Amino acid sequence: MEKPFEKPVENVTPITPEAGELKPDNEFFGIKVEGDEGFLKRTQEALKMLAQLPEFLQIKPHIGLIRRAERSGMRAYDKIPTYEVADPTSSHSAIWYASTIAHDGFHSILYHQGKERSKGREPDADLWTGTQAEKQCLEFQLKVLEQLTTEKYLLDYAREYMKDPKYQGGNRSREDYQKRNW
DSSP states (O other): OOOOOOOOOOOOOOOOGGGSSTTTTTTEEEEEEEEEEEHHHHHHHHHHHHHHSSSHHGGGGGGEEEEEESSSSSEETSSSEEEEEEEHHHTTTHHHHHHHHHHHHHHHHHHHHHHHTTTTTOOOOHHHHHHHHHHHHHOOOOOOHHHOOOOOHHHHHHHHHHHTTTTOOSSSSSSHHHHHHO
């Protein structure tokens, strides 16, 4: 079975260095960013790293907004797919932050593929947030990390999560989401 992240990317505008410069509306590489000045700078740095990789072209159509928030998570179902990012995630190393953008962007890919397959209906939550989906997102994140760094502790950290992808709670309820500290 072909993995979603191994599919060829089509109809995506190539990334140019100018795309990473701050636009008046706080847009980097075609993704709008909302937050304070420090958050904007950290996000720009992470996006500059990520934009160098072919995986960025895969997730870019599925993230329209990155916004500073109390906790991190992907709102793939929003009209503009939004990655909400808490300070512990955005304040980590730029490499780790870039990999989390890829990870949550992959959740959005899975969501939109599921919605397309169900002819516009909401896809089953397990399809894009379940244990198997989390494994796929972690594989994609690790693939990105391996291209950005050789730092063993970051690579091992991602691999450790892959052993138990239910680390974020069992039923993905609002209560589980409220418990997040990242």
